Amino acid sequence: xxxxxxxxxxxxxxxxxxxxxxxxxxxxxxxxxxxxxxxxxxxxxxxxxxxxxxxxxxxxxxxxxxxxxxxxxxxxxxxx
Amino acid sequence: xxxxxxxxxxxxxxxxxxxxxxxxxxxxxxxxxxxxxxxxxxxxxxxxxxxxxxxxxxxxxxxxxxxxxxxxxxxxxxxxxxxxxxxxxxxxxxxxxxxxxxxxxxxxxxxxxxxxxxxxxxxxxxxxxxxxxxxxxxxxxxxxxxxxxxxxxxxxxxxxxxxxxxxxxxxxxxxxxxxxxxxxxxxxxxxxxxxxxxxxxxxxxxxxxxxxxxxxxxxxxxxxxxxxxxxxxxxxxxxxxxxxxxxxxxxxxxxxxxxxxxxxxxxxxxxxxxxxxxxxx
Numbered sequence: 001x002x003x004x005x006x007x008x009x010x011x012x013x014x015x016x017x018x019x020x021x022x023x024x025x026x027x028x029x030x031x032x033x034x035x036x037x038x039x040x041x042x043x044x045x046x047x048x049x050x051x052x053x054x055x056x057x058x059x060x061x062x063x064x065x066x067x068x069x070x071x072x073x074x075x076x077x078x079x080x
Numbered sequence: 081x082x083x084x085x086x087x088x089x090x091x092x093x094x095x096x097x098x099x100x101x102x103x104x105x106x107x108x109x110x111x112x113x114x115x116x117x118x119x120x121x122x123x124x125x126x127x128x129x130x131x132x133x134x135x136x137x138x139x140x141x142x143x144x145x146x147x148x149x150x151x152x153x154x155x156x157x158x159x160x161x162x163x164x165x166x167x168x169x170x171x172x173x174x175x176x177x178x179x180x181x182x183x184x185x186x187x188x189x190x191x192x193x194x195x196x197x198x199x200x201x202x203x204x205x206x207x208x209x210x211x212x213x214x215x216x217x218x219x220x221x222x223x224x225x226x227x228x229x230x231x232x233x234x235x236x237x238x239x240x241x242x243x244x245x246x247x248x249x250x251x252x253x254x255x256x257x258x259x260x261x262x263x264x265x266x267x268x269x270x271x272x273x274x275x276x277x278x279x280x281x282x283x284x285x286x287x288x289x290x291x292x293x294x295x296x297x298x299x300x301x302x303x304x305x306x307x308x309x310x311x312x313x314x315x316x317x318x319x320x321x322x323x324x325x326x327x328x329x330x331x332x333x334x335x336x337x338x339x340x341x342x343x344x345x346x347x348x349x350x351x352x353x354x355x356x357x358x359x360x361x
Contacts, residue, residue: 038189039189039192049288049292050187050188050189050191050288051188051189052188053184053188053288054184054185054186054187054188054189055188057181057184057185057188058181058185061181064160067160067163068159068160068163068164068165070163071162071163071164
């Protein structure tokens with residue numbers, strides 16, 4: 001995997017952003033979500049738990065990606 | 081629901097989850113063909129039973145691929161600890177992880193739309209035929225890569241294809257096998273990639289659905305059908321994996337393509353002749 005250290009900070013920032021989005025989905029009902037959020041529904045008390053899980057997975061993916069970019073140079077593929 | 085009905089649906093789930101013919105489509109079509117509305121009329125039980133059937137197929141996949149599961153889990157965490165992908169096992173494990181993400185995102189954002197708008201019998205009939213044709217086309221392509229050749233990019237592509245399987249009738253195993261064959265994997269490897277991708281996706285969905293079912297309150301008197309359905313699904317799923325991998329040593333995916341054509345045509349014919357309704361509405 002090619003290392004791209006310049007993407008570490010953007011990946012962490014994106015991860016934090018999606019982490020916050022996940023928390024908003026879990027904490028707020030559909031009516032309390034910002035109107036530009038997918039799932040916003042005026043008058044609904046439903047919590048979009050699955051939307052929050054999706055956002056959390058994206059956040060986790062960003063953090064894992066950033067984590068891998070901080071490692072040393074990758075050796076060539078060899079058998080386990 | 082009687083234990084016999086649970087047994088039938090458990091066997092249907094186990095067989096069709098791993099064979100490229102659509103489990104969700106068959107779980108909708110089998111009751112539809114029999115005018116069996118118990119699951120439709122008992123939403124709470126339906127959700128709990130669905131969790132049980134998927135737990136059964138998860139048990140089947142983990143049991144059959146237990147060595148691979150342990151190997152890839154260790155390899156994945158080893159790669160994360162080292163912050164580098166250095167071995168074949170680490171690469172395959174990370175590719176499976178990457179391939180799981182698209183379905184989680186789209187499934188999470190689109191579950192409401194999927195439940196409300198997809199899964200009508202006419203849609204399932206068409207998808208059985210269309211994605212069957214796609215599988216037949218991809219299966220004619222050359223076989224040049226083993227499962228060890230799976231890269232992160234392959235994982236992402238197969239994972240994106242897996243998103244299409246959120247629509248009942250597509251077949252999760254069918255579309256991931258189609259994508260893998262298109263990427264040049266041999267038939268056996270395509271099936272293995274498909275089954276390994278199933279494990280994290282179904283594990284996550286099963287844990288979430290089980291939590292939700294327990295949180296919402298389990299319906300009464302469900303223990304018998306749930307146990308029978310889970311065991312039937314696990315056993316038939318295990319046998320389906322073993323049978324398919326053995327079949328692929330000497331055969332192509334053509335029998336499943338032909339079955340999909342037949343099943344889709346029967347569904348559309350029943351609808352066209354008015355024997356069954358095109359929708360549940």
